[in-house]
Amino acid sequence: MANGNRVDPFRGYNFHVEIGAAVNMGFRECSGLTFDTDVVEYREGTDRNLHVRKLYGLRKFANIQLKRGIITDPQLWQWYPQYTERRG
Numbered sequence: 001m002a003n004g005n006r007v008d009p010f011r012g013y014n015f016h017v018e019i020g021a022a023v024n025m026g027f028r029e030c031s032g033l034t035f036d037t038d039v040v041e042y043r044e045g046t047d048r049n050l051h052v053r054k055l056y057g058l059r060k061f062a063n064i065q066l067k068r069g070i071i072t073d074p075q076l077w078q079w080y081p082q083y084t085e086r087r088g
Contacts, residue, residue: 028069034061037058
């Protein structure tokens with residue numbers, strides 16, 4: 001039975017997130033934590049081997065999606081309008 005003295009509102013959330021100085025955010029779902037690395041095939045003209053070398057290329061990061069969250073820190077809400085103005 002609940003007594004109303006809950007101290008930790010983030011207990012039911014699986015992901016604790018900190019973005020810069022904005023802390024105290026919890027989310028139930030987090031996706032997009034992946035990246036892909038392109039392969040660059042390279043062969044010098046003086047190589048006697050008949051194969052190419054495979055080198056690391058560009059890395060592409062997926063967008064992170066945070067869903068079903070609770071935020072107790074107002075810094076994220078203050079940061080978001082400034083971010084959209086710069087991109088806009």
